[in-house]
Amino acid sequence: GNSVTQMEGPVTLSEEAFLTINCTYTATGYPSLFWYVQYPGEGLQLLLKATKADDKGSNKGFEATYRKETTSFHLEKGSVQVSDSAVYFCALTSGGSNYKLTFGKGTLLTVNP
């Protein structure tokens, strides 16, 4: 079956630090990969996605590259801000079910000024 493993948090960084949140997956077929973000008190929002190998998703300074050879989709940002503090979820869909998301456990990021 499908599964997503992402690094356990919490992650605490100072403003302007470099961020990496690791995500690896197992899936049948050719999955689409996603990062969702949940800001305090809000619902999940799609942050970025990639639908095929070597695609790079990017949004709000965040990037993730779909690496089929390492089955990874690590999230990176070069310089985090306090406003980036949130829970980040890596997720995938596969097998033609574009709604049946399989989520990782989430990683809490706290950015201090």
Add this chain to the structure above:
Amino acid sequence: GAVVSQHPSRVICKSGTSVKIECRSLDFQATTMFWYRQFPKKSLMLMATSNEGSKATYEQGVEKDKFLINHASLTLSTLTVTSAHPEDSSFYICSARTSDNSPLHFGNGTRLTVT
């Protein structure tokens, strides 16, 4: 942008009672809504898929008689936890989309505590 409203955000109920959670799409028509459950330090798990005007499709291991889902209109789906027990305490999240290939929009979630 598309907004999904979930209500209530928090509910505490006694064991044996039933609790209803609402999920509304405020500015779009949702042909399909999804219900997820999240245990502490665990992934979000899809519970069921709710299609307007038809019976919900439940994931394996989810009791359909325990978690009643109704999608009576294109803007409202409800999840009723019947005869709640403490082990039903969890964070429940709904999401909605307008069509098969459209993005999912998530509600803010409902924290259910059963005492």
